[in-house]
Amino acid sequence: MWRRALLAGFAALCLAIPMAAQEVGGGYLDIYVVHVKPEKAADFDVIARKIADANRKNNGDRWLALESVYGEANTVAFISHRDSYADIDKATDVFMSAVNKAYGKEATQKLFNDFNSCLVSARSELRHRRWDLSRKPPADEATYVKWIGESRVIRTTAVHVKPGKSAEFESILKEMKEAGDKVDNAQPTLVSQVYEGGNGTTYYVTSLRPGLGGYDNNPSMKQILGDDGYKKFLEGANDTIESTESMVFRYSPELSAPSEQVIAVAPAFWQPKTEMAATKKMTKPKKMTDTMQPAAEKEKQ
Numbered sequence: 062m063w064r065r066a067l068l069a070g071f072a073a074l075c076l077a078i079p080m081a082a083q084e085v086g087g088g089y090l091d092i093y094v095v096h097v098k099p100e101k102a103a104d105f106d107v108i109a110r111k112i113a114d115a116n117r118k119n120n121g122d123r124w125l126a127l128e129s130v131y132g133e134a135n136t137v138a139f140i141s142h143r144d145s146y147a148d149i150d151k152a153t154d155v156f157m158s159a160v161n162k163a164y165g166k167e168a169t170q171k172l173f174n175d176f177n178s179c180l181v182s183a184r185s186e187l188r189h190r191r192w193d194l195s196r197k198p199p200a201d202e203a204t205y206v207k208w209i210g211e212s213r214v215i216r217t218t219a220v221h222v223k224p225g226k227s228a229e230f231e232s233i234l235k236e237m238k239e240a241g242d243k244v245d246n247a248q249p250t251l252v253s254q255v256y257e258g259g260n261g262t263t264y265y266v267t268s269l270r271p272g273l274g275g276y277d278n279n280p281s282m283k284q285i286l287g288d289d290g291y292k293k294f295l296e297g298a299n300d301t302i303e304s305t306e307s308m309v310f311r312y313s314p315e316l317s318a319p320s321e322q323v324i325a326v327a328p329a330f331w332q333p334k335t336e337m338a339a340t341k342k343m344t345k346p347k348k349m350t351d352t353m354q355p356a357a358e359k360e361k362q
Contacts, residue, residue, distance in 0.1 A: 113126070186258040
């Protein structure tokens with residue numbers, strides 16, 4: 062989302078099987094990950110908030126922002142759900158329209174330039190959601206939205222698969238899913254596969270929790286699979302996996318532009334304080350009733 066907006070702003074000056082649209086949460090994840098210069102972290106935060114605020118106020122795109130807790134420091138990810146490739150173009154248009162409406166084209170371009178100047182690097186990916194490999198995925202849209210709205214942290218592991226080993230690796234994931242679905246206290250785990258913007262074959266295994274404490278006392282892979290299943294898993298992983306990278310992120314509501322449905326789950330968290338304060342300020346005072354009148358006035362009556 063952000064990458065396309067920045068490129069679109071620059072241009073203004075210089076000139077597997079796809080999931081169906083009705084899938085829960087959309088068929089794709091549009092990811093933009095930035096690594097912020099440590100000395101520019103405060104500036105980045107101010108600029109990113111301005112962009113997010115302009116987008117929210119003018120009914121632009123929808124995304125959730127995440128800031129790294131464990132893993133590479135000063136990393137921020139912006140995640141949007143997409144139904145199709147065409148949906149990406151539409152999202153870019155409404156985003157640019159919203160920010161331009163707030164600041165004008167020249168000021169918007171400067172804002173994007175300032176945003177870029179705060180970065181060490183940036184990367185974008187389009188991931189295909191693999192519900193067929195995910196353990197205990199949400200049954201419907203309402204359950205999914207509630208789950209997202211109540212979550213505060215995400216642990217995600219990038220799994221880089223050896224060339225030509227995708228089928229074998231997916232077979233391992235399916236066995237893990239089948240075993241995990243039968244364990245009552247096993248938590249949901251979502252799987253997605255990189256379609257665009259990656260090197261080689263990469264899958265992401267992700268779990269959401271309401272807090273870091275949610276990762277305590279979870280059943281281990283050995284407990285889920287059993288001794289024989291775990292041994293088979295280790296052998297299969299050794300044959301198919303090239304490398305893995307794990308990170309933990311925390312949601313940042315100030316840098317996010319969530320849907321109204323997500324906000325409704327936990328408005329105190331998902332609505333930035335400045336936005337909530339402005340809403341309260343705009344609320345008209347209630348008409349004074351008889352019981353609210355000063356005692357002296359009541360006596361006169």
